[in-house]
Amino acid sequence: MKAYFDHIAATPLNPEALQAMLPYLGEVYGNPQSLHSTGQKALAAVETAREDVAALLGAESQEIYFTSSGSEANNFALKGLAQAYQAKGKHIVASAIEHQSVLNPLKSLEKLGFTSTLVAVDRTGLINPADVAKAVRKDTILVSIMTANSEVGTIEPVAEIAAVCRSKGVLFHSDAVAAAGSVPLDVQTLGVDALSLAGDQFYGPKGSGALFLKKGTRILPLIEGGIQENGRRAGTESVAGIVGLGKAAAVAKRDMEARTARFLPLRDRLIRELPRFVEHVVLTGHPERRLPHHASFCIEFVEGEGMLLLLDMQGVSASSGSACTSKALKASHVLLAMGLDHALAQGSLVFSMIDGTGPSEIDHLLRVFPPVIERLRKMSPLYTQYLKERNT
Amino acid sequence: MMYSDKVMDHFQNPRNVGTIENADGIGQVGNPVCGDMMTFYIKVKDDKLADIKFQTFGCGAAIAVSSMVSEIAIGKTLDEAMKITNSLVAEELGGLPKNKLHCSNLGADALHAAIENYRKRLTSRGEKAEPEAPDLHEHEGAACPYCDGPLDEEAGEYCRACQIELEECPSCGEITKKDADVCIHCGAPLKK
Numbered sequence: 001m002k003a004y005f006d007h008i009a010a011t012p013l014n015p016e017a018l019q020a021m022l023p024y025l026g027e028v029y030g031n032p033q034s035l036h037s038t039g040q041k042a043l044a045a046v047e048t049a050r051e052d053v054a055a056l057l058g059a060e061s062q063e064i065y066f067t068s069s070g071s072e073a074n075n076f077a078l079k080g081l082a083q084a085y086q087a088k089g090k091h092i093v094a095s096a097i098e099h100q101s102v103l104n105p106l107k108s109l110e111k112l113g114f115t116s117t118l119v120a121v122d123r124t125g126l127i128n129p130a131d132v133a134k135a136v137r138k139d140t141i142l143v144s145i146m147t148a149n150s151e152v153g154t155i156e157p158v159a160e161i162a163a164v165c166r167s168k169g170v171l172f173h174s175d176a177v178a179a180a181g182s183v184p185l186d187v188q189t190l191g192v193d194a195l196s197l198a199g200d201q202f203y204g205p206k207g208s209g210a211l212f213l214k215k216g217t218r219i220l221p222l223i224e225g226g227i228q229e230n231g232r233r234a235g236t237e238s239v240a241g242i243v244g245l246g247k248a249a250a251v252a253k254r255d256m257e258a259r260t261a262r263f264l265p266l267r268d269r270l271i272r273e274l275p276r277f278v279e280h281v282v283l284t285g286h287p288e289r290r291l292p293h294h295a296s297f298c299i300e301f302v303e304g305e306g307m308l309l310l311l312d313m314q315g316v317s318a319s320s321g322s323a324c325t326s327k328a329l330k331a332s333h334v335l336l337a338m339g340l341d342h343a344l345a346q347g348s349l350v351f352s353m354i355d356g357t358g359p360s361e362i363d364h365l366l367r368v369f370p371p372v373i374e375r376l377r378k379m380s381p382l383y384t385q386y387l388k389e390r391n392t
Numbered sequence: 393m394m395y396s397d398k399v400m401d402h403f404q405n406p407r408n409v410g411t412i413e414n415a416d417g418i419g420q421v422g423n424p425v426c427g428d429m430m431t432f433y434i435k436v437k438d439d440k441l442a443d444i445k446f447q448t449f450g451c452g453a454a455i456a457v458s459s460m461v462s463e464i465a466i467g468k469t470l471d472e473a474m475k476i477t478n479s480l481v482a483e484e485l486g487g488l489p490k491n492k493l494h495c496s497n498l499g500a501d502a503l504h505a506a507i508e509n510y511r512k513r514l515t516s517r518g519e520k521a522e523p524e525a526p527d528l529h530e531h532e533g534a535a536c537p538y539c540d541g542p543l544d545e546e547a548g549e550y551c552r553a554c555q556i557e558l559e560e561c562p563s564c565g566e567i568t569k570k571d572a573d574v575c576i577h578c579g580a581p582l583k584k
Contacts, residue, residue, distance in 0.1 A: 301449070302449070303427065303428075303449055303450050303451060303454075305451035305452055306403075306450070306451060306452055306455060309400075309403065309452050322451075330572070330573070331427070333573070336573070342424050342425045343424035343449075346424055346449075378409065378410075379409050379448055379455060380449045381420070381429055381430070381431040381447040381448070381449055382424065382429065382449050384431075
């Protein structure tokens with residue numbers, strides 16, 4: 001049996017999105033910037049997609065800028081806003097658990113004379129808005145805090161943080177890549193100035209993303225060239241990708257409630273039962289304030305990659321934040337920022353559900369999981385050490 | 393797949409997993425900070441490795457490496473076993489992914505540590521074998537903690553092979569990666 005639990009890495013393309021894309025990979029090959037009818041047909045499709053993405057966020061369509069990914073949207077927001085507002089100040093606030101596509105732009109901005117402060121999180125990965133308020137200085141121009149964390153599922157108090165930023169007169173960007181399309185987000189209610197999303201996190205195509213930027217906000221382009229995306233993001237539009245993103249956004253808006261209603265009991269069952277099937281399993285992230293499709297754990301005395309490989313042989317696809325599974329061979333900065341020790345962080349395991357995940361997938365996972373862990377613990381010197389200490 | 397068939401075979405069916413009661417020597421290298429930790433137990437008879445058991449906390453490569461080392465070394469004399477190198481083990485496994493060469497490929501070191509532990513015990517007879525403190529590989533000059541290669545003195549604390557800057561950890565004094573958050577040996581946070 002195949003059981004895919006890696007939503008956070010990629011979701012399958014929604015069949016409606018695929019159908020919507022096909023003409024733009026075929027007969028409608030025009031450039032949206034061309035005046036002729038072949039081009040205008042492509043332009044119309046791009047603008048419909050823009051409306052659909054705007055509708056998902058409660059934004060206006062001219063506030064949506066298409067990008068190649070969530071990472072590009074984050075880079076665009078951080079670098080573009082920092083450089084547009086640097087006359088006002090050169091300090092940026094973010095959190096310690098942001099995605100690399102926020103943290104690394106901050107590092108390169110430091111080389112340009114910017115400084116940044118990373119706000120700490122609590123044991124559940126939650127950011128305290130009061131800590132954000134404390135971190136904002138006179139020369140702060142931008143705060144960037146994620147909407148939800150993909151590794152631990154915790155949903156941050158974005159509206160409260162936005163209120164802090166408004167009262168301090170600084171811009172607020174939120175990386176909503178893990179959350180957009182999965183939980184209701186309304187940019188008006190939240191009060192964000194900028195927000196990033198990625199199509200592949202809600203059944204759209206890979207290579208599609210967008211940045212919401214509130215009307216009247218200045219930004220410098222990351223990619224310079226032609227007049228596409230209102231001159232703020234040059235390059236011929238990836239028409240099929242944009243159309244797929246738009247359709248996925250429309251489907252997400254329509255199906256969000258139904259999807260959530262299906263995921264919640266499955267998620268809660270996994271969170272409840274996994275620690276019953278195997279000893280020494282710790283939930284990571286917030287127990288309630290978390291993404292509906294997301295259950296994450298640390299399994300003591302074992303390392304993530306071994307678990308992933310053995311689970312894969314049983315048809316289960318999951319992911320991990322252990323050092324060994326990352327190409328950089330560093331344990332997840334998210335888990336370490338939450339105060340988990342290195343050994344525990346190495347046993348990180350994330351199960352995230354997709355459309356089509358049902359009770360039988362959970363049954364399968366709960367069936368194959370205990371023997372996998374037992375096998376790895378038999379090999380683990382840490383487990384032997386633990387047993388020895390327990391028995392003395 | 394990032395791993396060779398041989399690595400996958402040793403990962404799925406690791407040889408010689410376990411511990412030995414009253415082992416003649418015990419060696420341990422690595423720690424959970426860098427992701428891998430290996431403990432080797434040996435039984436020695438007539439100066440030969442009569443039995444080897446290991447336990448490994450770590451990735452698929454680390455488990456496969458430990459298994460391969462045990463398979464190569466069983467039956468060898470202690471001197472022969474001391475000549476087994478990490479790169480030979482990687483070769484026997486049909487190669488390892490480049491980024492795994494550093495961390496997981498410590499199997500030979502762990503075996504050597506067990507042999508050294510046995511020899512030390514012989515000279516101070518009667519003592520019970522105890523695991524040595526982690527991180528036993530001593531180098532004549534400074535070496536890169538990832539590839540074990542010598543550091544170029546002219547280039548400062550820099551490994552030309554891995555192209556990374558290194559520094560001495562202020563807590564444990566070992567050489568570690570410069571722009572990392574924590575020391576890969578002792579886990580102490582590194583100041584920026």
